[in-house]
Amino acid sequence: MPVTLRRCCIACAKAKRRCDLQLPRCTRCSGKGLQCGYVNEPSSHESSQHPSDMVPSPDRLQHSINSHSGLCSVANRHPVSFSVRSSLLESSLSVVRPSAPEVALTLDQATVRSLLTGLRSFLTMFVRSGGTPFMHPRLYDRGLPYVIRDMHTICTSYLKRTDDNHYAFFWLLGCRVHETIRHADETGSFEEILASVQALMLAQILRLFDGNAHQRTLAELHLVPLSQLTHRLWQEAPIELPNSMSPWQAWIFAESVRRTILVSHILRGAYSTIKRGYFIHTSFVEALPFDVRTSLWDAPSADAWESSAPALRPALASYREYTDMWENGQIRDTRAFDKMLLVACKGQENVEAGLSAGLNEVRS
Numbered sequence: 001m002p003v004t005l006r007r008c009c010i011a012c013a014k015a016k017r018r019c020d021l022q023l024p025r026c027t028r029c030s031g032k033g034l035q036c037g038y039v040n041e042p043s044s045h046e047s048s049q050h051p052s053d054m055v056p057s058p059d060r061l062q063h064s065i066n067s068h069s070g071l072c073s074v075a076n077r078h079p080v081s082f083s084v085r086s087s088l089l090e091s092s093l094s095v096v097r098p099s100a101p102e103v104a105l106t107l108d109q110a111t112v113r114s115l116l117t118g119l120r121s122f123l124t125m126f127v128r129s130g131g132t133p134f135m136h137p138r139l140y141d142r143g144l145p146y147v148i149r150d151m152h153t154i155c156t157s158y159l160k161r162t163d164d165n166h167y168a169f170f171w172l173l174g175c176r177v178h179e180t181i182r183h184a185d186e187t188g189s190f191e192e193i194l195a196s197v198q199a200l201m202l203a204q205i206l207r208l209f210d211g212n213a214h215q216r217t218l219a220e221l222h223l224v225p226l227s228q229l230t231h232r233l234w235q236e237a238p239i240e241l242p243n244s245m246s247p248w249q250a251w252i253f254a255e256s257v258r259r260t261i262l263v264s265h266i267l268r269g270a271y272s273t274i275k276r277g278y279f280i281h282t283s284f285v286e287a288l289p290f291d292v293r294t295s296l297w298d299a300p301s302a303d304a305w306e307s308s309a310p311a312l313r314p315a316l317a318s319y320r321e322y323t324d325m326w327e328n329g330q331i332r333d334t335r336a337f338d339k340m341l342l343v344a345c346k347g348q349e350n351v352e353a354g355l356s357a358g359l360n361e362v363r364s
Contacts, residue, residue, distance in 0.1 A: 010037050104278045107270075110348040115270045118340045119205050126202060127156050133337035134259040135198050136252045136297065145195035147180050151202050158206060170207075170215055177203045181225045190236055197229045198260055201267060208271050220275075223268060230264040233257065248302040251309075255297065258290045259337060262319065266344050286320035292331065294338050319345070326354070 009026050011034045012019035019026050029036035107115075122132040130152065131137030140148060154173055161169050177200065184196035204226060207219035237257055241250045265285050272279040292315040299305035317325065322338075323345045325331050334342065334355065342351045 011035065103281045105281045106278045107273045107344075108347060108349070111343055112270060112273055114343045114348040115266065115340065116209050118336060118343075119267060119270065120209055121336070122205060123155050123202065123210075124159065126152065127159060132198075132202075133297075133335070133340070134201070134256065134263040136256050138249075139252055139256050140195075141249075145192060145199075147183060147192075147199040148195050150176055151180075151199040155202060155206070158210075173203060173206065174218060177207075177222060181222065181229075184225075184229050190233075190238060193229065193233055193236065194257060194260065197226070197233050197264065200226050200229065201260070201264055204267060208267075223271070226264060227268065230261055234261050246302060248299075248305045251291075251296070251305070255291055258288070262288050262290060262341070263337075266340065269344070287318050289316055289318045290322070291315060292317050292322050292325065294335050295333060297335070297337070 009019050009029060011029050012026060017028055019028065022030075025036035028034070122134075126132050126135070129137050131139070135148075154169075154176060157169060158173075180196050180199050180203070184193055184200075187193060187196070200222065204219055204222065207215045241253060245253065265288070269279040269281075293309070296305055296308060299308060319341060322331070323342060326334075326342055327346070331338070339351065339355075342354075346354070
């Protein structure tokens with residue numbers, strides 16, 4: 001099945017007219033007084049409808065911080081739809097000018113420490129299982145991209161490094177980072193872009209949060225390429241996946257893409273907080289979605305995934321919708337990925353208090 005990347009409103013698509021993608025309504029619809037809506041438009045957490053069941057109006061983008069978007073969903077044709085283009089997390093790293101208000105936010109030390117602990121733990125997870133909370137261990141069953149294979153070797157060596165090979169290790173890592181960025185710039189394959197972003201994220205976690213001052217300085221130079229590649233990943237994501245993928249494979253792929261984009265923003269936001277004392281936040285980040293049925297991530301097989309999925313309500317929700325669901329008691333079971341999202345939004349102290357209260361409620 002060919003990959004399509006339609007970028008126009010519903011009215012213009014129906015009339016087979018060119019759409020300039022303006023918000024809240026495109027120029028053609030505004031001039032003709034037509035109702036303007038986008039197939040991939042963000043949904044609002046204030047709606048009583050479920051985000052995966054509705055096609056909301058672009059007027060909701062005016063709610064900035066309260067707006068949300070759906071990136072991917074899996075059905076018979078494996079649609080992987082992406083929202084209208086917006087800004088990235090930090091204005092200094094943005095590829096495009098933000099389309100929503102920017103807010104400078106700070107994080108307390110306990111929250112930053114929790115985020116760093118979570119990010120560092122990804123290195124050990126990757127070495128042991130071949131996956132992370134943003135890279136499913138079965139994502140590359142059809143063939144491991146060489147940038148991921150090389151990064152696995154590097155992370156394994158990092159965990160076994162000594163004072164004698166410390167400098168040689170970081171020199172090799174620097175070479176691999178440059179090669180990863182060059183490879184991503186040259187490839188036209190979306191799968192290769194995804195692998196390059198994931199490999200670069202692991203390298204940045206290693207150098208920004210576990211390296212010395214010199215390594216951090218070098219790694220800062222690669223924050224811009226990471227931002228650009230993350231934006232490219234979001235921008236070029238296919239609307240449909242091939243039918244050659246099973247539903248489980250399609251879900252793994254789509255969910256890995258969603259989570260990679262989210263964690264990339266959190267990674268850069270955490271480092272910005274350490275470096276500058278704050279990070280720049282836009283509603284684009286709150287609009288980034290994932291499947292809140294996070295227990296499906298740990299399904300050991302396709303049969304286990306297929307038997308569990310129907311029992312859980314389809315719940316593709318935005319970051320903001322998820323944190324609201326957790327705050328309202330709708331989310332009880334949390335894992336490493338979930339907790340990181342909650343801590344980044346609500347703070348370590350509030351999350352620990354909430355999780356403790358939920359545990360006590362279950363016990364009683």
